[in-house]
Amino acid sequence: MADQVITLSDVAAAAGVSLSTASKALNGTDRISEATREHVRVTADRLGFRHNALARSFARGRSQTIGVLTHRASNPFTRVVLASAATELGAKERAILLYDARIDEQDVAESILQLRARRIDGVIVIGTGTSFPTPSLTSRFDVPVVYAFTFTGDPDDVIITSDDTAIGRLAVNHLLSTGRRRIAHITAEPHDHAVQRRLAGAEQVLTDAGIEWVTAPRFGRWREGWGAEAVAEVLAEAPDLDAVFCGSDAIARGVERVVRASGRDVPGDVALIGVDNWEQLMHDQRVTHHLTTIDVGLEEMGRLVAARLLEPDPRPGIQYVAPQVVTAETT
Template sequence: MTLKDVAAESGVSVPTASRVLNGGGHVSVETRQRIHEAAARLDFRPNALAQSFALGRSFTVGVLAQKASGNFSTPVITGIIAELSKHDVAVLVYDDEDNVAARPQNLRTLQARRVDGIIVVGDGTDVPFPSISESFQTPVIHVFGVSDNPEDTCFLPDDVQAGRLAAAHLLRQGRTRIAHVTAMEYSRAVQDRLSGFRAELADAGVEIALSEPLFGDWTIPWGYRAGLELLERRGEFDAVFCGNDYIALGVTRAFEQAGVRVPEDVALVGYDNWSKYSGSPDRFLTSVDPQLNSLGRVAAEALLADDPAARQPGVSYQPCVLVPGMSSGAVASDGLGAIALR
């Protein structure tokens, strides 16, 4: 069916039908409803190219990724694409591949494509991106990464809340001597999670075990070395909040080899909830989920919003959730015990 058929069915001119279906037109509520009902009955599908010329829009959004294949970037981008596709908006993904030299060319390409907006997807929050907002007349959103311009709009997981969630969960499990093993002390994510963790413990009148966190990196080998260090102070803790799931798995390996049972002897909580991406059914690791897919959807919603207030300057923090597992005693092991990491 064509636009002409919709106009005839609803008893209006073709230009009027076109304007109404494109969101404009000064007509009565009754006429507008009649046109939309006619379009629905006739299963009318507007020509995207014709619409883009009529409205001066491309119905295309550019996604500029620091590293599109990164562990964090992939679920964020998936969420962005899912949300934009619901609105029939196409997505062009340009990947820096973690190479800063690739960004200028990607920016020039996006400028040439005249996209309706840009979503910059980071692979972490430790190093701010140089702002690109001045290079585009259309909205620019940052997600899972921050701009060096405080006026830019950025969406991040609420890592302060994540630390609070981990501490509150372990306290509810009856643990009161909770250690913290995490990554680099300079990391924004590390400091935010630590801040929330300390605050929740303080609210309960509890101090962090071992006096201070153990700082390292985000890897399983660091978690293993930290686990060995913890074993030298075995009587000083009954739970560990780990900065991410990789660290938690390394700590588990060290404990397993020493005959320390998880969760019977020591409860563990991680961060990332990677098991939902791996498809692992064992529910071993209790973990805080930053909901990266939802984070991407929220960024896309903000970009598409008619109200500019949806794109407030600064950082907007999105909620995390805690996913219970066996490692903290929140889910029964059914005899499985700790998984063997070999």
């Protein structure tokens, strides 16, 4: 037998109030005493009453649904932001409607039309990183739009993203705090926005400390193979280096492999720090933290973007999430 469905009338009868008063108490509307409101809420919880979300949406003139546009939902970085945002929205009794497509004019147009037809209450656009901008979609909707883990070219957009300049500062400060002074930098392509800002932050710290890179930064790809290739060149040019700031954890894996193969100890001879906290992203209980890295704050981004979207009038501009050092064996 199916479980009995508890109705609002059942709650009103059990609480000894009118149907109208029960509705007002549970929907937070009109002027009733806080004591009555709490009494009705306690009664509803005791009976296991759940609102009819569809009926309540019609009554409020809102769908209680948030549209989410992603560039690639399967991306590990996107998944963390999405899961965190969904948890925050669920706690506020909002559902999400996910559309996963390349966020460009051709692929996103149909998703926008479908979301608008669903009468969603707001939109979250989740990028896959801060390497390159996401086209602004705000003008295509008549509801609030908030961007996470990306940036746009529109200063009126509401954006919550990682602080790449702070990531560069934090990484080099950590290496300096362990006594390292002959530091190399291996990262991705020089025209990449994240690369540029992380480099600028790192060089601010080096300048303040009166130190220069042990050799010119190496620019290539966000790949383990590039890390291995680049550090072989660095070791030939500066065999006495004592630390490497790697632009990603993937690069750091390649760097560590070649450094160890050269007979040097990690971290005794050469300390390594990466970016992404990839080991944590994989959620593999068999993997222990090995690589010292920078956590860019993906979970916090998800929480903040959901909270900002639910504000009455989200203020425009970029809000940066503070990164954190995750110290492990390589420093």
